[in-house]
Amino acid sequence: MxxxxxxxxxxxxxxxxxxxxxxxxxxxxxxxxxxxxxxxxxxxxxxxxxxFENMGSDKITIAPKIFVGSSPLTKIDLEKVKQVNGVKSASGIIYKIAPLTFSNQRKYAYLTGLPLDKESKELFESMKSFKIVEGRDLKPGDKYKILLGSYAADGLFDKRIKVGDSVTLLGKKFRVVGIVGSFGDREDDSAVYVPVTIARNLLNEPNAEDLIFVQVDKGSEPEVVAKSIEKKLDNLYGVTDKTEPFLVLTNEDLSxxxxxxxxxxxxxxxxxxxxxxxxxxxxxxxxxxxxxxxxxxxxxxxxxxxxxxxxxxxxxxxxxxxxxxxxxxxxxxxxxxxxxxxxxxxxxxxxxxxxxxxxxxxxxxxxxxxxxxxxxxxxxxxxxxxxxxxxxxxxxxxx
Amino acid sequence: MSKTIVELDNVTKTYDLGKVKVKALRGINLKVKQGEFLIIMGASGSGKSTCMNMIGCLDVPTSGRVLLDGINISTLSESKLALIRGRKIGFVFQQFNLIPSMTALENVELPMIFQGVDKKTRRERATKLLNQVGLGRRLEHKPNELSGGERQRVAIARALANNPSLILADEPTGNLDSKAGREVMKILTDLHKEGKTVVMVTHDPSLINYADRIVHIKDGIILKDNKRRK
Structure with a gap:
């Protein structure tokens, strides 16, 4: 019908x-x-x-409230954070957009300064499926060596960058030692990684920390630990909840x-x-x-x-x-x-x-x-x- | 004595046109017998079309009763009336009243759709009916691709779709030339011979020879009701 x-x-x-x-x-x-x-x-x-899922729920991120200019966070803060109860380990990175040159082409990439100590490495590897698919990882003692995200190596420039090639970052020559596997996210895949000490020198940021990541002890509540960290930093800076220039976020908070x-x-x-x-x-x-x-x-x-x-x-x-x-x-x-x-x-x-x-x-x-x-x-x-x-x-x- | 199909029992109809009330029918008593060819004659405005609407269950009386196969339809709902119309009555109008967007075949199928006839049966029956009225080669034509006479024949085929016992024709030749008019009358006469009851409204006296009973209406009442010997 x-x-x-x-x-x-x-x-x-x-x-x-x-x-x-x-x-x-x-x-x-x-x-x-x-x-x-x-x-x-x-x-x-x-x-x-x-x-957020990739990062795991037992992590805490400390980030500046405003992501422009110099970070208010410093190495001193990092040390204080490490002393807080329930914090297993903590590590900071430098994270800036920086010009990257390869075969006469100039592009912008997310420069990440990675601390190379064992503790930090473990922390980062547990946060992201950070895998070297070509070449090798950065190791302690590396200087002008660079790791490229998958997109930074293959896609950002007309020509594919291979392990062993040289790229210029902030005016310095770096040798590519490894390529990082794709995270499935263009922003992350556009990152390039250099030893944090080198990044600090080049960026003239001897003390700043752009992001601090915290691994919470097993058996500690991330929420509680985050509160303690916040209190400690507030005391350090002499600020209150409202005026603090940083955010202490558990992944659940953030998401x-x-x-x-x-x-x-x-x-x-x-x-x-x-x-x-x-x-x-x-x-x-x-x-x-x-x-x-x-x-x-x-x-x-x-x-x-x-x-x-x-x-x-x-x-x-x-x-x-x-x-x-x-x-x-x-x-x-x-x-x-x-x-x-x-x-x-x-x-x-x-x-x-x-x-x-x-x-x-x-x-x-x-x-x-x-x-x-x-x-x-x-x-x-x-x-x-x-x-x-x-x-x-x-x-x-x-x- | 043959059976009464439709009976109008003291039927009146008043149209309320706001300020004026028009009495179209002022007390009609009429019995339509099975197998009759009845012509209702009258000038325009005499009430003959209103009378036909009553017989055809298109309208209900203001007072009085209309009995179709012994059932009083005056009090039925519009949906019940529609069912009765669809099954028992086939209409042929002066204006043909075909649906312009549909082909001849689809127009003839239409009444069967509302009776829930399946597509295959519909198509077969519609094709047969169009063949019967001589339009076997015009199945897929739209009304505007057909002549007046052809359109009226499609309308007749449509009227026969659900095999009704009663055919109501309102000035079926009114918009046709005399040749096409004769063809249409021939089909109606044939249907009458096959046993259908035909009620036709007209103001054309030349058509009275087709009928075996003529009812004259004037000012909403029946003046004369004559049987004719053919």
Whole structure:
């Protein structure tokens, strides 16, 4: 029965093709924006969460509140942190964007100064799946030796950099000793690693620590240890919770903060999408009202040949949902393409792979069900109007 | 004595047009017998079309009763009326009233869709009916690709779709030239011979020869009700 209605409707949609498409475009735009915004937001969220997962929950990060200019954290802080109860080990890194030159091409890479003592190495290796896929790791005693992230070696420059090649970093020649395996994240893969002492010299930062990582003792609560560290640093600096220039974050804290922010972003996205679908829905309602008026006579004919009110209702609802569903399907396709484009552009322009399209079948199905629902809702009042026409009056109608 | 299909029992119909009330029917008593070819004659505004709407269950009376196969339809809901119309009555209109976006075949299939007939049966029956009215080569044509006479024949095929016992024709030749008109009348006569009850509304006196009973309506009441010997 429903299929028969669709035949009737398809006929009719073909009949007034332009108007149908204009209405459908309204839905396409809103569904495409919903799909691209949500898939990107979810992808971003998944990417961020994955990074935290990689780090493990028994780590604490101490970072400056504002990541611009010199870090307020110093070696002295690091030593104090090490003394806090529950801290197994702690290590600091230097982390700056720095120019990297190779075969006359100049690019920017994330320069990471790695401490090479055993304790620090263990800490870093437990935080990230840090694997040398070519050459060797940095070892104590290395000076102008450099490790390249997978993208820094292969992708950043036109020519692939191999182990044994020389690159110039901050005006100094470094010999590439190893390539680090991909972390699946463009930002991390663009990093280059040099011994921290060398980095300090080149950057003229003898004491600063850009990030301090803490490994919590087994059996200690990261939250409690983080609080102790914060208190200790506050005392050291003579500051309070509000004025402290740094953040002491457990991974759970950090991911919660970012997720809270993402929820706000998603709510805003959904708000915009909701407004656009509202406009699209009103478009359907308008089209359907026009259609009902135009087809008054046909409604009369159908009633004369035995269509019940419910048949007419179903025909018009099916038409509005079909319009909306077609819009939904096309919008879905365009939304996915749009999101992929944003992903590609963000990778190219910002060298970050945090913005990833994340498509779940729940999203795809949800969007289609949603567009069907919008179609039904926007078609409801015109369809009721159509179904309630009396056959005699409808038959007498002429345009 | 053959069975009564439709009975109008003191039927009145008043249209409320806001300030004025128009009394279209002022007490009609009429029994349509099975197998009759009945013509309702009258000038425009006489109430003949309203009378036909009553017979065809397209409208319900203001007072009085309309009995179809002995069932009082005056109090039925619009949906029940629609079911009855679809099964028992076939309409042929002066304006053809085909659906312009549908082919001849689809137009004829339409009444069967609302009775839940499956697609295969529908297609077969619609093809057969269109062949019967001589349009076997016009199945996929849209109404605007057909002549007036052809359109009316599609409409007749549609009226026969659910094999109703009663055919109601409202000025079926009114928009046709005389040749096409004769063809349409021939088909209606053939249907009558096959045993269908035909009720036709017209103001054209030249058509009375087709009927075996003529009812004259004026100002909403029946003036004359004559049987004819053919």
């Amino acid at each position: 429903i299929l028969d209605y669709f035949n009737i409707i398809l006929n009719d949609l073909k009949h007034k093709r332009l108007r149908s498409w204009l209405t459908i475009i309204g839905i396409i735009i809103s569904i495409a924006s919903i799909v691209s915004l949500i898939s990107l937001a979810q992808g971003f969220k998944a990417g961020v969460n994955k990074q 919660k903060r970012i997720n809270d922010l993402l929820i706000v972003v998603q709510v805003i996205f959904l708000g915009i999408a909701f407004i656009s679908i509202l406009v699209g829905g009103v478009g359907i309602t308008t089209t359907m009202y026009t259609s009902v008026v135009e087809k008054t006579k046909e409604i009369g004919i159908m009633k004369a040949v035995g269509a019940r009110n419910s048949d007419i209702l179903a025909i018009f609802l099916a038409e509005s949902s079909l319009i909306s569903l077609i819009g939904g399907i096309i919008g879905l396709g365009i939304g996915v393409v749009l999101a992929k484009l944003v992903q590609i552009i963000s990778v190219r322009a910002m060298a970050t792979s945090l913005i990833q399209v994340y498509l779940t079948w729940q999203l795809l199905l949800g969007v289609l069900v949603f567009s069907l629902f919008i179609g039904l809702l926007s078609g409801l009042s015109p369809a009721i109007k159509a179904s309630k026409m009396t056959p005699v009056k409808a038959l007498r109608f002429s345009m």
